[in-house]
Amino acid sequence: MPELPEVETVRRGLDAAVLGRRIDRVEVGRERTVRRTSREALIAGLQNTAIVRTWRRGKYLIADLDSGDSVMIHLRMSGRLLLAQRGSPRPPHSHVVMGMQDIEVRFVDPRTFGEVVVFDPERTADQVPELQRLGVDPIADPFDQRVLAAALAGTTRGIKSVLLDQTRVAGLGNIYTDEVLHRARLRYDRPADALRRSDIGRLAEAITEVLTAAIDAGGSTLADTQYVDMEGRTGSFQESHLVYARRDEPCLTCGRSTIRRAVVSGRSTFFCPRCQK
DNA sequence: AAACAAACCTGTGCGC
DNA sequence: TGCGCACAGGTTTGTT
Numbered sequence: 653m654p655e656l657p658e659v660e661t662v663r664r665g666l667d668a669a670v671l672g673r674r675i676d677r678v679e680v681g682r683e684r685t686v687r688r689t690s691r692e693a694l695i696a697g698l699q700n701t702a703i704v705r706t707w708r709r710g711k712y713l714i715a716d717l718d719s720g721d722s723v724m725i726h727l728r729m730s731g732r733l734l735l736a737q738r739g740s741p742r743p744p745h746s747h748v749v750m751g752m753q754d755i756e757v758r759f760v761d762p763r764t765f766g767e768v769v770v771f772d773p774e775r776t777a778d779q780v781p782e783l784q785r786l787g788v789d790p791i792a793d794p795f796d797q798r799v800l801a802a803a804l805a806g807t808t809r810g811i812k813s814v815l816l817d818q819t820r821v822a823g824l825g826n827i828y829t830d831e832v833l834h835r836a837r838l839r840y841d842r843p844a845d846a847l848r849r850s851d852i853g854r855l856a857e858a859i860t861e862v863l864t865a866a867i868d869a870g871g872s873t874l875a876d877t878q879y880v881d882m883e884g885r886t887g888s889f890q891e892s893h894l895v896y897a898r899r900d901e902p903c904l905t906c907g908r909s910t911i912r913r914a915v916v917s918g919r920s921t922f923f924c925p926r927c928q929k
Numbered sequence: 930a931a932a933c934a935a936a937c938c939t940g941t942g943c944g945c
Numbered sequence: 946t947g948c949g950c951a952c953a954g955g956t957t958t959g960t961t
Binding site for chain 1: 930931932933934935937938939940941942
């Protein structure tokens with residue numbers, strides 16, 4: 653569910669709500685959420701620490717603790733991080749709860765693909781290896797046409813599949829990849845290494861513009877209302893979607909074709925056959 | 930190297 | 946109302 657803009661929105665909410673507050677209670681209701689280590693390791697790692705900084709790389713949210721450790725949170729498909737008053741009714745699937753005096757942060761995740769893990773930043777390579785393998789983050793890192801060209805180099809794969817590859821560009825998922833490719837007027841199956849300089853220029857610009865606008869809008873909340881920020885508020889960037897989930901609806905760019913659906917890397921892919929070449 | 934499928938889970942919406 | 950199926954924002958692993 654959540655891609656870079658949603659994770660960034662959650663990160664900002666976490667920053668505003670809990671920075672410097674001491675974690676005095678930790679509960680793990682479902683061990684699968686902490687499967688990388690264990691219930692005991694998560695509790696020991698969080699108990700009596702305070703979050704001193706939050707940061708994000710791609711879809712990975714990291715909070716640095718005053719103990720010197722860090723906690724990595726990945727929402728995967730259905731994870732949410734919710735802020736609540738201590739003692740208020742907990743939603744189903746509240747697998748991890750971090751209590752800070754009168755408030756608590758709840759990791760809620762029906763599908764249980766998400767995870768929470770405390771790790772030692774000096775042992776990232778052993779404990780959270782995928783973090784080091786992430787490619788350029790278009791928001792957190794310097795990003796322009798040259799950086800993108802380097803990230804796309806050396807593969808004949810279709811551009812959508814390459815943009816979804818987190819080791820090349822970190823943070824784009826199924827929604828934003830389709831929205832970006834539409835704005836750059838590129839079809840999902842254009843071989844990445846055959847893109848012209850002008851194509852890559854438009855693509856880099858589209859990535860920056862779409863992600864920035866989506867962050868400003870607080871992310872995208874689809875019809876099922878799965879994604880909300882820490883305060884439970886929905887995002888509004890779905891109102892700016894031009895192609896995602898708009899199969900058979902008129903193209904908002906050209907008005908002369910309808911949005912088609914294809915399957916790429918096993919994912920639903922939406923595009924305008926007239927605008928995107 | 931690349932393209933697919935399956936796996937991990939639960940929930941929802943749809944056609945019948 | 947109930948049942949079965951398709952499908953869902955992600956990532957990893959294994960197979961052609």
